[in-house]
Amino acid sequence: MDEHPNFFHEAAMLPKPEDSLFFQNLPLPALLADAAAEVIAVNPLFRQRYASTLSSRHSFDIHPGDNLPWLQPVLQTVASEPVREDSVIGPCGRRQRVLLSRLDMEGRSLWLVLFPDRNGAGDREADLCPAIFDSLPDPVCVLDVKTFCILGANRAFQEKFAGSTGSDLVGSTCHEVTHHSPTPCSLSEHHCALREVLRTGKTVRTDHLHTSSDGDEQVFEAIATPLRDTTGAISRVVYILRDVSDKCRSADEIRQLSNYDKLTGLPNRVLFQERLRQDIERAGRDSFSIAVMFLDLDRFKGINDTLGHNVGDKLLKAVGLRLADCLRRHDLVARVGGDEFVVVLPRLNVEDEAHVVVKRTLESLSEAFDIDGQEVFCTVSIGLAFYPNDGQDEDALLKNAEFAMYQAKEHGRNTWQRFSLETNAGAVEKLVLETGLRHALERGELFLHYQPQVRTSDGHPVGAEALCRWQHPYLGLVPPIKFIPLAEETGLILPIGAWVLEEACRQSVAWQEQGLPPVRIGINLSGRQFKDRHLVDKIAEILDRTGVDPDLVELELTESMLMDDARGTAEMLHKLRGLGVHLAIDDFGTGYSSLSYLKHFPIDRVKIDRSFVMDLEGGGDDAAIAGAIIAMAQSLNLATLAEGVETEGQLEFLRERGCEEIQGYYFGKPMAAEDFAAYLHREAGNRSVTG
Numbered sequence: 001m002d003e004h005p006n007f008f009h010e011a012a013m014l015p016k017p018e019d020s021l022f023f024q025n026l027p028l029p030a031l032l033a034d035a036a037a038e039v040i041a042v043n044p045l046f047r048q049r050y051a052s053t054l055s056s057r058h059s060f061d062i063h064p065g066d067n068l069p070w071l072q073p074v075l076q077t078v079a080s081e082p083v084r085e086d087s088v089i090g091p092c093g094r095r096q097r098v099l100l101s102r103l104d105m106e107g108r109s110l111w112l113v114l115f116p117d118r119n120g121a122g123d124r125e126a127d128l129c130p131a132i133f134d135s136l137p138d139p140v141c142v143l144d145v146k147t148f149c150i151l152g153a154n155r156a157f158q159e160k161f162a163g164s165t166g167s168d169l170v171g172s173t174c175h176e177v178t179h180h181s182p183t184p185c186s187l188s189e190h191h192c193a194l195r196e197v198l199r200t201g202k203t204v205r206t207d208h209l210h211t212s213s214d215g216d217e218q219v220f221e222a223i224a225t226p227l228r229d230t231t232g233a234i235s236r237v238v239y240i241l242r243d244v245s246d247k248c249r250s251a252d253e254i255r256q257l258s259n260y261d262k263l264t265g266l267p268n269r270v271l272f273q274e275r276l277r278q279d280i281e282r283a284g285r286d287s288f289s290i291a292v293m294f295l296d297l298d299r300f301k302g303i304n305d306t307l308g309h310n311v312g313d314k315l316l317k318a319v320g321l322r323l324a325d326c327l328r329r330h331d332l333v334a335r336v337g338g339d340e341f342v343v344v345l346p347r348l349n350v351e352d353e354a355h356v357v358v359k360r361t362l363e364s365l366s367e368a369f370d371i372d373g374q375e376v377f378c379t380v381s382i383g384l385a386f387y388p389n390d391g392q393d394e395d396a397l398l399k400n401a402e403f404a405m406y407q408a409k410e411h412g413r414n415t416w417q418r419f420s421l422e423t424n425a426g427a428v429e430k431l432v433l434e435t436g437l438r439h440a441l442e443r444g445e446l447f448l449h450y451q452p453q454v455r456t457s458d459g460h461p462v463g464a465e466a467l468c469r470w471q472h473p474y475l476g477l478v479p480p481i482k483f484i485p486l487a488e489e490t491g492l493i494l495p496i497g498a499w500v501l502e503e504a505c506r507q508s509v510a511w512q513e514q515g516l517p518p519v520r521i522g523i524n525l526s527g528r529q530f531k532d533r534h535l536v537d538k539i540a541e542i543l544d545r546t547g548v549d550p551d552l553v554e555l556e557l558t559e560s561m562l563m564d565d566a567r568g569t570a571e572m573l574h575k576l577r578g579l580g581v582h583l584a585i586d587d588f589g590t591g592y593s594s595l596s597y598l599k600h601f602p603i604d605r606v607k608i609d610r611s612f613v614m615d616l617e618g619g620g621d622d623a624a625i626a627g628a629i630i631a632m633a634q635s636l637n638l639a640t641l642a643e644g645v646e647t648e649g650q651l652e653f654l655r656e657r658g659c660e661e662i663q664g665y666y667f668g669k670p671m672a673a674e675d676f677a678a679y680l681h682r683e684a685g686n687r688s689v690t691g
């Protein structure tokens with residue numbers, strides 16, 4: 001308490017202390033109160049300190065006349081002593097040290113209460129500050145804004161920037177310490193948080209590179225906060241750093257993964273499209289043309305199959321490197337698919353410049369590759385399309401360059417073609433479809449539509465046929481009549497068919513979870529799927545995985561699939577039936593149309609082919625055939641469904657003959673799953689209204 005005896009001594013001498021210069025100029029926050037803890041006066045320092053730091057938290061504001069409940073008990077305990085030190089839960093809501101002096105004057109007792117300052121008077125909480133400062137895991141320092149000198153630094157700051165030298169950084173400039181630079185950095189060099197604080201007067205947050213004591217450049221998140229002097233001017237800046245190098249590294253990695261091909265390290269399709277878009281913008285302004293080369297390695301699958309995937313991967317990397325060697329600085333090479341690369345040649349004055357690159361590329365790639373000591377030969381087919389003549393945007397250019405590549409393949413491979421519409425369209429289209437179909441599943445381009453199957457007697461929906469659709473990125477919606485036979489021919493029907501089965505079963509469960517009435521789901525099986533000896537196991541797994549009720553699943557097979565090997569077929573059908581699913585014969589009437597064989601197979605339903613339904617109203621042969629199929633099916637205890645019903649007349653005919661169910665545009669075209677759900681919902685509502 002020796003620190004302030006003179007204040008009390010002088011105060012005791014004063015006739016009216018609150019008005020005195022002494023009280024107003026006290027270097028500590030102070031207030032005068034009477035014995036009842038009513039405030040007589042507060043000095044400017046008290047106002048400044050507590051009003052500014054606390055107003056936001058407690059709306060704390062002490063005025064003459066206020067009563068201070070927190071002061072009362074202390075005043076009572078020190079009533080007997082003229083000067084005393086105590087602690088109170090004070091104005092800021094925290095326990096803090098106070099010095100009290102009773103001033104007896106002209107018959108009244110006043111109390112002078114001093115709140116010792118953090119620096120001068122050794123406030124006990126303030127004593128904790130250096131310890132707290134030092135315990136912070138992030139480097140923190142306080143900087144002088146005029147000299148850029150470090151006025152104080154915590155342990156983490158010392159360790160990061162002084163390291164094993166152990167030298168005290170206080171007194172050094174921040175540019176010497178954190179940039180190893182003799183001069184302060186300028187805003188044009190990089191974003192200096194300190195200068196930004198001075199410019200804006202506000203707290204600044206930025207990412208910044210600093211050099212640590214061992215010379216490593218590290219990325220920090222820097223927060224610089226201004227400290228103001230009593231005049232309100234910024235005198236110091238608290239500079240807090242957080243090392244975010246690891247975070248930045250992972251952000252870099254994410255960028256790398258999303259924009260670059262993992263195997264070759266080349267830009268991927270995403271980055272290629274982005275770059276081409278930018279090049280197109282620039283070319284439009286500067287009247288340059290751009291060439292897009294689409295490259296597909298010839299017979300790469302053969303290399304993979306014979307020499308192994310390891311060699312295949314190394315070859316792809318080597319091709320990427322060789323391609324890069326053939327290009328100029330501004331050109332771009334990207335890997336956009338398994339063995340597909342694209343090259344962008346921007347800033348062309350004439351198309352011939354691209355022809356030179358194409359020829360150089362063909363020559364370079366036709367030389368042997370040395371893969372682990374063995375010579376591997378690999379040629380390439382190149383398609384070439386130009387902006388702006390062959391396409392105005394990146395999608396059109398890529399599509400047309402790819403199309404030209406197929407033209408090159410048609411011309412015998414190891415060659416190139418410039419995009420042209422005059423071509424052997426059929427062969428090229430088949431190549432385009434086949435290649436696209438290989439990626440359709442993994443790229444999520446396939447989806448299902450559902451066509452209602454309804455009860456003939458009352459139009460009530462009892463089922464849905466799942467029909468596969470393919471949204472090709474360039475060709476648009478490809479009809480199943482085009483891609484299902486191709487899938488069958490290439491064997492791709494196995495993964496595609498398995499996906500259709502799983503997706504349809506999953507959708508059936510989803511509809512029921514939405515509270516919709518259960519309906520049967522018809523799923524087409526192709527000939528190749530039917531011959532797959534793992535088919536029964538695969539379907540069992542799908543039923544199990546999706547949790548669909550097998551009683552709601554109907555597999556649709558065609559007559560031709562059943563005729564090959566009667567015994568094997570019967571065995572397979574019984575196994576499938578054993579899973580609890582139903583079986584229907586699709587397109588009935590177009591094949592052998594032998595109902596007798598159906599006796600030997602566990603078939604549930606016959607679907608009468610659309611071709612017979614079309615002409616029902618004409619009363620010709622088709623009507624007779626359809627009528628005969630229905631009659632024979634009934635005699636064999638098989639249910640019937642007629643496909644392709646489009647008119648009321650067709651419906652009437654079939655209803656009269658006793659055909660139980662129909663499917664056709666008359667009741668609904670194939671539709672998206674959500675639309676089918678809405679249809680089911682509507683129909684269920686109608687039924688509850690009509691009873």
Ligand SMILES: Nc1nc2c(ncn2[C@@H]2O[C@H](COP(=O)(O)O[C@H]3[C@@H](O)[C@H](n4cnc5c(=O)[nH]c(N)nc54)O[C@@H]3COP(=O)(O)O)[C@@H](O)[C@H]2O)c(=O)[nH]1
Nearest residue numbers: 467468480481484500524525526644645646663664665670
């Ligand atoms: N193995 C698989 N085959 C499949 C799959 N998905 C479809 N397909 C087969 O492709 C063929 C063509 O199918 P799609 O173009 O979907 O045509 C279906 C209906 O839209 C059409 N239809 C139905 N009602 C009418 C009508 O009133 N008028 C009219 N003009 N067309 C109509 O018929 C097709 C359904 O035929 P079906 O399967 O024989 O019941 C077709 O053979 C599909 O089977 C698949 O996932 N796997």
